[in-house]
Amino acid sequence: MTQLYYLDNNIISDKIKEYCVSTQFSQIRIGNETIKKNIDDVLGSKKNIKVIDNIDLLTEDSVPDEILLISSSVFSKNLSNLFKFLEFAGYSMINTFWGHNNCFVYKGDKNRLISYLKENRKKDIYFVNFPEFIIDLTSLPELKSLLSNNHDSRHFNDLKSVGDLYVKKSMNFKKLKTEYEFLANVPLHLKNYYVEVFEYKQYSDFSQYSMVSYDYKDVSYLYLSKSLTEDSFKALMSLIHKYFKESKKVTTFNYEKNSFESLLEKNNARLRELEGIQYYEELNSFIKNFKGISITDHYQRIQDELTKRKSIYYEEEYIFSHGDLCFSNILFSEQNMDIKLIDPKGYENKGMRSPYYDMAKISHSIFGNYDLIINNMAEINFNENMHAFLNFTNHDYIKNYIYSFENLVLKMKMNIKLIRLIESSLFLSMIPLHYENKRKAFMLCLRSIELYEDFLS
Structure with a gap:
């Protein structure tokens, strides 16, 4: 099999360096993992990859004449497709070059590649465009x-x-x-x-x-990659506070005050979906054995506590509400001191809802650590009494954001207990949307119970 080489390119573009907070393509973070880690996870177990940081290293005698090389600026959302593409490229019987000088895959004689990259000598090389699923990381x-x-x-x-x-x-x-x-x-x-x-x-x-298109990053990315400082998060909360205040000025729409009933109905519908999941009984047994309560009993106590607080929910003035204000739906530019909101819930009821749901969505990223769970940055552990709990100890920096969020709640004069209760219900209702990943489903259910316990305390 042809030896696979990974050329660890430096980033040339200052704009890309600034955007990614990195000087090398291999170290750009996608959530909690770098580009290189993603490549290693998929390709490393199937191919022996040798990393080089300079094309001149190919001239060494230990490098065979025939090589397969991928630059670190080549990526794909579907890494199994990338693996298949490299397998296909490895079968090429002629010197073949996919891409361009700063982002490419090459199969063939190493000396031909060096001559092309250094002297632009194209002789005896066949040039081909990348397949559509390839992402060129040199393109901002x-x-x-x-x-x-x-x-x-x-x-x-x-x-x-x-x-x-x-x-x-x-x-x-x-x-x-x-x-x-x-x-x-x-x-x-x-x-x-x-x-x-x-x-x-x-x-x-x-x-x-x-x-x-905006030159902003979503807050979940900034949060997971530890690029969001305590001061920048405080600034973000100030912008969100300003947005909420402006949203209360919408008075021209005819709408119904029905979002509380919609919340209870959605919780009920999601429970029915959850009960239809193939491994529901296994999940329910786990929760009963290691948290001491069934899923249906946990669901019912959330609904009961929510119902007790219906009047508090409706005391808050309705706003033109995004409806799904989680971190990944907030684009933030600290340089411009600006936010852009994407992927709203929808235009039902003319977009008019209570701000409690939006605040609970923010809380489920801060207190709930939702982004950590779905990006595989949490673990299920057990204490000495064999009670299960989620471990986020490798991400203590998150605690630095809590004060700024609590301050936002105080400024808006909202009930933090109700926000946290809705947050607990969100984790339970999210399980059917992540049913294909059993590990995440177990964590989301466990987290819902933990948050309810926080609510009680």
Whole structure:
């Protein structure tokens, strides 16, 4: 088998260095892992990879004449496809070069490659375009698309960079249409807080709309990559507070105050979905054995406590509400001191909802550590009494954000107990959306119970 080499390129573009907070493509973080770690996890177990940081190292006698080389600026969201592509490339009988000088895969004689890269001598090399699934990390738009859509995805969404725009596609027609309607009908004084969208189109098997591309990163990425300082998070909370205040100024829409009932109905529907999951009984047994309560009893106590607080929920003035204000849906630029909100819940009830749900979504990332769970940065451990708990000890920096969020709750004069209760219900309702990953489902259920215990204390 041809030896595979991994060329660990330095990043040349200052804009990309600034955007990624990295000087090498291999060290760009996707969630909690680097590009190189992703490559190693998929390719390392199947191929013997040798890493080089300079093309001149190929001239050493220990390097065979025939090589297969991939530069670290080559990536794919589907790494199994990348592996298959490299296997295909390895069978090439001629000197073949895919991509361009700063982002490429090459199979063939090493001396021909060196002559081309150093002297632009193209003799005896066959040049080919990359397949569509390859991401060129030297392209800032492609890199932005990767980093803005890199987290655990739930609903058949596809985000692609097209010039200065992103095109979002989905097989879920209803969800994407109501999302577009919300963004297209944002009140004028709030438009600066949301991405600009246009051109909703529906085809036989998918729908899509276009949105403006911004040089911002989503907060989940900043959070997981430890790029969000305590001061920058405080600034972010100030911007969100300002957004909430502006959102209360929407008074021209006719709407119903029904979001509390909708919350209870959604919880009930998600429980029915959860009970239909193939491994539900296994999950329920785990929870009963290691947390001392069944899932249905836990669900019911959440609903009961929520119902007791219905009047508190409705005391809060309705706002033009995003409806899914989790970290991955907030784009943030500390340099511009600005946010852009993406992927709203939809335009039901003209987008008018209680701010409690949005605040609970923020809380489920801060107190709940939701982003850590779905990005495999948590562990299930057991204490001496064999009670299960989630371990986040490798991520203590998260505690630095709690004060700023609690301060936001105080400024908005909202009930923190109710926010935390809704947060607990969110973790339970999220399980059917992550059913394909049993480990995450167990963690989400366990976390819901832990958060309820926090609520009681």
